[in-house]
Amino acid sequence: MVKITGFSTRDVRFPTSLDKTGSDAMNAAGDYSAGYCIFHTDSDHEGHGMTFTIGRGNEIVCAAITLLAPLVVGKDLDDLTSNWGQTWRYLVSDSQLRWIGPEKGVTHLALGAVVNALWDLWAKTLGKPVWRIVADMTPEEFVRCIDFRYITDALTPEEAIALLKEVEPGKQERIRDAERSQAVPAYTTSAGWLGYSEDKMKALLGETLAQGYRHFKIKVGGNLEDDKRRLRIAREAIGYDRGNILMVDANQIWSVPEAITWMQELSEFQPWFIEEPTSPDDILGHAAIKKALAHTPHGPIGVATGEMCQNRVIFKQLLQAGALTVLQADACRVGGVNEVLAILLLARKFGVPIVPHSGGVGLPEYTQHLSTIDYVVVSGVKSVLEYVDHLHEHFVNPSSVREGYYVTPMEPGYSVQMKGESMDRFAFPGEEGKSWWRGEEAKVILEGPRI
Numbered sequence: 001m002v003k004i005t006g007f008s009t010r011d012v013r014f015p016t017s018l019d020k021t022g023s024d025a026m027n028a029a030g031d032y033s034a035g036y037c038i039f040h041t042d043s044d045h046e047g048h049g050m051t052f053t054i055g056r057g058n059e060i061v062c063a064a065i066t067l068l069a070p071l072v073v074g075k076d077l078d079d080l081t082s083n084w085g086q087t088w089r090y091l092v093s094d095s096q097l098r099w100i101g102p103e104k105g106v107t108h109l110a111l112g113a114v115v116n117a118l119w120d121l122w123a124k125t126l127g128k129p130v131w132r133i134v135a136d137m138t139p140e141e142f143v144r145c146i147d148f149r150y151i152t153d154a155l156t157p158e159e160a161i162a163l164l165k166e167v168e169p170g171k172q173e174r175i176r177d178a179e180r181s182q183a184v185p186a187y188t189t190s191a192g193w194l195g196y197s198e199d200k201m202k203a204l205l206g207e208t209l210a211q212g213y214r215h216f217k218i219k220v221g222g223n224l225e226d227d228k229r230r231l232r233i234a235r236e237a238i239g240y241d242r243g244n245i246l247m248v249d250a251n252q253i254w255s256v257p258e259a260i261t262w263m264q265e266l267s268e269f270q271p272w273f274i275e276e277p278t279s280p281d282d283i284l285g286h287a288a289i290k291k292a293l294a295h296t297p298h299g300p301i302g303v304a305t306g307e308m309c310q311n312r313v314i315f316k317q318l319l320q321a322g323a324l325t326v327l328q329a330d331a332c333r334v335g336g337v338n339e340v341l342a343i344l345l346l347a348r349k350f351g352v353p354i355v356p357h358s359g360g361v362g363l364p365e366y367t368q369h370l371s372t373i374d375y376v377v378v379s380g381v382k383s384v385l386e387y388v389d390h391l392h393e394h395f396v397n398p399s400s401v402r403e404g405y406y407v408t409p410m411e412p413g414y415s416v417q418m419k420g421e422s423m424d425r426f427a428f429p430g431e432e433g434k435s436w437w438r439g440e441e442a443k444v445i446l447e448g449p450r451i
Contacts, residue, residue: 020195047121115336
């Protein structure tokens with residue numbers, strides 16, 4: 001038995017706004033941040049979980065973690081994990097906290113850190129990576145991890161079990177693929193940030209091509225002529241007929257008519273999909289964009305979204321409306337592993353590939369597990385997963401890519417345990433003489449104009 005005896009939180013922020021890493025049409029200068037949760041136990045193990053934000057407001061997520069984490073302090077880990085679906089519902093059912101959700105927003109972001117920390121702790125006690133725990137489950141055990149409230153009109157537990165059993169015959173071979181690091185092909189956004197100069201963009205495209213990448217994502221939505229110039233540079237680098245795939249991402253900048261018109265203008269560059277073309281809550285808007293872009297002069301353009309979709313109910317409706325070509329669930333925003341499992345199953349039922357959102361600190365560490373679960377257990381089909389080459393050095397077991405594939409994590413846990421020295425160095429507001437945020441370099445951010 002492992003008992004949870006307490007918890008702590010950390011507000012960790014990296015000054016990525018200084019070099020425009022992560023910049024896009026909506027988020028011009030973010031500081032990649034983690035609202036961090038650590039569960040302490042009466043054993044040698046700790047559970048580490050985090051939620052990704054981009055700076056201001058991270059302290060609000062940390063405050064919400066301090067309201068949710070006490071719900072499991074004093075409980076035995078085995079009792080929490082023996083019926084995960086029930087535990088997850090318990091964690092979203094505080095009648096007063098639920099009022100400021102429900103199951104969305106800051107409280108759900110905080111829940112993601114709490115739930116993911118519990119999975120990390122459980123995986124460490126079992127001596128397995130999270131993906132392998134799920135791979136070793138029976139279909140019935142997998143389904144017990146999920147709270148099916150609000151989604152049974154689209155997917156019942158019985159249907160979910162049947163879907164999982166359909167792909168069981170090839171499961172052991174897919175596990176071997178994972179063990180050989182041949183389960184999750186990677187794509188890159190490293191060259192595509194909107195704030196990067198054209199020279200930097202060209203250099204990074206050349207580097208990532210040489211590294212074996214075949215899928216490339218470019219941010220758009222700032223200025224139409226600039227977008228055309230940048231996509232022309234991308235296509236000159238990756239070609240049209242060399243097996244390389246281009247994707248574009250607008251980060252919610254457009255209304256529905258703008259998205260249609262703008263993407264028709266960019267159709268000559270033949271992107272696979274436009275990501276986040278409009279408000280993440282606009283189910284019918286995404287459906288209208290997908291329908292309008294199905295027949296452009298240069299071929300169909302798909303629609304992708306998910307990093308800002310707040311729960312399984314939104315995803316259910318997007319799928320029911322036929323609004324998605326690609327589904328991009330976030331590892332934290334939807335309340336952690338359990339809700340992601342529900343979303344993977346919904347996507348499988350509707351025949352939509354999963355490409356989790358990975359553009360942020362700690363997200364590739366998380367999502368390598370989720371994409372491996374999708375391939376090995378849920379869909380049986382390889383997809384792709386975003387890899388951004390930033391800030392991995394701050395993690396005890398960082399994600400990495402080799403020969404175009406994610407190196408499958410084999411260490412026990414959920415891979416987001418951050419180094420203690422990194423948490424101290426980039427703690428916000430941090431200790432005098434210890435935190436970067438207390439130094440002179442930080443003043444350009446802290447005292448500069450808000451963007």
